Amino acid sequence: MKTKFNLKTIILSVLLMVAGSAAFAQCDKTATFTASTTNYLNDKGAVERTKDEESVVTFNKKEVNITTGGSHELTGTVKTYTCNWATPYKTGKTVITTLITDGGRDMNATITIEGKDGKVTLTFEAVEMPGKKIQLQADKFE
Numbered sequence: 858m859k860t861k862f863n864l865k866t867i868i869l870s871v872l873l874m875v876a877g878s879a880a881f882a883q884c885d886k887t888a889t890f891t892a893s894t895t896n897y898l899n900d901k902g903a904v905e906r907t908k909d910e911e912s913v914v915t916f917n918k919k920e921v922n923i924t925t926g927g928s929h930e931l932t933g934t935v936k937t938y939t940c941n942w943a944t945p946y947k948t949g950k951t952v953i954t955t956l957i958t959d960g961g962r963d964m965n966a967t968i969t970i971e972g973k974d975g976k977v978t979l980t981f982e983a984v985e986m987p988g989k990k991i992q993l994q995a996d997k998f999e
Contacts, residue, residue, distance in 0.1 A: 884918075884940035884941075884942065884951070885917075885918070886917065887915060887916070887917040888915070888916055888917070888946075888951075888970075888998070888999065889913065889914070889915045889997075889998070889999055890913070890914040890915075890916075890970060890977070890979055890993070890995050890997075890998050891911070891912070891913050891914075891995065891996050891997040891998070892911070892912045892914075892979070892993035892994055892995055892996055893909065893910070893911055893912075893996050894907060894908070894909055894910070894993070894994065895907070895908045895910055895912055895925065895991060895992075895993055896991070896992045896993070896994075897989065897990075897991055897992075898989065898990040898991070898992055899988060899989065900987075900988035900989070902990070910925055910926045911925070911926070911927060912924065912925045912926075912993055914968075914979060914993070916935075916951075916953060916968070917935075918935060918938045919934070919935055920932070920933065920934055920935060921933040921934075921935060921953060921955050921957060921968065923957070923981075931957050931958065931959045932957065932958055933955035933956055933957030933958065933966065934955060934956055935953055935954070935955050936954045936955055936956065937952075937953070937954045938951070938952075938953050939951065939952045942972065944972070946972065946977065946998045946999060947972050947975065947977070948972045948973065949971075949972050950969065950970065950971045950972070951969070951970040951971075952967065952968070952969050952970075953967070953968040953969075953970075954966070954967050954968075955967075955968065957983075962985075964983040964984070964985045964986070965983060965984040965985065966981060966982065966983040966984075967981075967982050967983075968980070968981050968982075969982075970998075972998075976994060976995075977994070977995040977998045978992060978993065978994050978995070979992065979993045979994075979995070980992045981993075
């Protein structure tokens with residue numbers, strides 16, 4: 858009996874390590890977040906306006922690239938990067954701080970990508986835009 862219990866414990870431990878490694882490995886890869894609607898929020902988190910436009914956000918531990926409306930591009934170098942996904946692209950969170958450039962204008966931004974209840978959202982906040990947030994809900998996140 859004792860050998861059977863130990864074998865089950867070992868197998869369970871290995872499966873948990875593999876699952877944990879898959880979630881961690883996801884954090885080391887480049888990810889792409891695609892949305893079809895942009896919500897502009899006020900300081901209370903209420904939607905002030907919504908714009909139908911495709912946004913594509915590509916990021917990794919070193920850089921962020923945001924394209925909206927097919928032609929407006931923002932690029933940034935990552936300052937800090939925290940990533941914790943229990944279920945890759947479904948449940949978890951990535952927080953990126955970056956100095957992002959928007960047509961020659963630099964902004965100190967925090968980008969939070971969060972998966973909860975089967976939905977993945979991206980929230981963009983910049984020090985230079987106090988009281989305003991931009992939020993996207995993923996149509997596709999990989």
